[in-house]
Amino acid sequence: MNLKGASILVTGGAGFAGSCLVEQLVARGAQVTVVDNLARGKRENLAAVWERIRFEELDTRQDAFLDLLVAGRYDLVFHLAAVSYVPDSVRDPQRDLETNLLATFRLVETIRANKLSTAVINTSSAAVYGDLNKVPLSEGDLCIPVSPYGVSKLAGERYLDVYAQLYGLRGASMRFFSLFGPRQEKQVVFDFIRKLHDNPHQMLMFGDGSQVRDLNYVENAVDAALCIAENAPLQGEVYNVAAGHSLSILGLAQMIARQMGISPAYTFTGSVRPGDPQKWVADIAKLRALGYEPRIDLEEGMRRTIAWFRSRAA
Numbered sequence: 001m002n003l004k005g006a007s008i009l010v011t012g013g014a015g016f017a018g019s020c021l022v023e024q025l026v027a028r029g030a031q032v033t034v035v036d037n038l039a040r041g042k043r044e045n046l047a048a049v050w051e052r053i054r055f056e057e058l059d060t061r062q063d064a065f066l067d068l069l070v071a072g073r074y075d076l077v078f079h080l081a082a083v084s085y086v087p088d089s090v091r092d093p094q095r096d097l098e099t100n101l102l103a104t105f106r107l108v109e110t111i112r113a114n115k116l117s118t119a120v121i122n123t124s125s126a127a128v129y130g131d132l133n134k135v136p137l138s139e140g141d142l143c144i145p146v147s148p149y150g151v152s153k154l155a156g157e158r159y160l161d162v163y164a165q166l167y168g169l170r171g172a173s174m175r176f177f178s179l180f181g182p183r184q185e186k187q188v189v190f191d192f193i194r195k196l197h198d199n200p201h202q203m204l205m206f207g208d209g210s211q212v213r214d215l216n217y218v219e220n221a222v223d224a225a226l227c228i229a230e231n232a233p234l235q236g237e238v239y240n241v242a243a244g245h246s247l248s249i250l251g252l253a254q255m256i257a258r259q260m261g262i263s264p265a266y267t268f269t270g271s272v273r274p275g276d277p278q279k280w281v282a283d284i285a286k287l288r289a290l291g292y293e294p295r296i297d298l299e300e301g302m303r304r305t306i307a308w309f310r311s312r313a314a
């Protein structure tokens with residue numbers, strides 16, 4: 001699909017990854033409408049493009065969102081609106097179900113029922129794999145989620161695929177592995193930077209530091225989303241979206257501390273949070289076959305993220 005001049009709806013577009021995607025879509029000449037209920041997102045995240053987008057403060061669980069979808073006759077929806085945090089889904093599984101699965105189902109069902117030609121790029125997660133303890137994880141691997149979030153994301157991508165097979169809906173799902181970058185105010189990288197900023201002498205971590213993650217700078221994930229929209233067959237398939245390299249949680253803390261110019265003592269809780277798997281590393285060959293290559297490496301992404309944190313804390 002050619003994104004220049006395309007009419008594109010981004011749900012969750014005021015959030016961390018969504019706002020970065022909106023900036024890139026605007027830069028490519030797309031006509032962008034953002035839907036966000038501002039549960040976690042912020043208008044400020046869209047400040048750089050505010051004059052060039054349409055913003056609708058709407059909840060994807062409401063009928064008004066579906067009315068907008070039908071009236072807008074969009075070429076493409078990037079669907080990112082979600083309860084985006086595993087611990088939130090553990091605390092309130094019903095809200096996770098309604099936002100991450102039911103709203104996704106109603107999105108594809110509205111496209112089918114109204115015979116829209118709108119394509120859907122759906123955002124899923126590495127959480128669909130659960131705790132397989134296999135390295136690296138490929139799209140064809142078994143999925144046994146260990147959190148309500150993982151279950152709802154998996155069901156959402158299965159619905160998209162079934163709608164592609166049965167009704168000819170055009171779309172694909174992106175399994176984002178752990179992202180980090182400016183504007184993210186949760187998750188491991190932000191938590192570590194904040195902890196080290198607040199106490200440069202000591203750092204307490206969940207588990208024993210050996211958990212492994214495939215951390216990807218947010219702009220790389222946006223590149224992947226654009227690459228999928230432009231080059232993928234959009235027949236319901238799924239793609240791992242990651243950097244394709246692994247780092248232990250202790251290694252991550254050490255990298256951040258080094259870049260911040262400090263040498264803390266590390267301590268460990270010994271236990272991980274419920275719903276947190278031990279190892280998440282992606283095989284990204286399927287995405288690479290579309291022409292994607294991570295552009296910004298971990299060290300550079302971390303420098304930018306720490307610089308953002310410092311400018312925000314100042």
Ligand SMILES: NC(=O)c1ccc[n+]([C@@H]2O[C@H](COP(=O)([O-])OP(=O)(O)OC[C@H]3O[C@@H](n4cnc5c(N)ncnc54)[C@H](O)[C@@H]3O)[C@@H](O)[C@H]2O)c1
Binds near residue numbers: 018036079176180
């Ligand atoms: N950040 C990661 O590491 C990561 C990893 C895997 C998957 N994902 C997925 O990527 C997507 C973006 O995540 P993010 O990290 O930018 O999170 P985020 O919380 O910053 O963005 C989600 C956005 O959706 C909005 N939203 C939530 N519920 C809504 C609703 N019912 N109606 C309308 N808007 C609603 C929020 O206000 C927020 O702006 C999500 O689907 C998330 O599950 C993220």
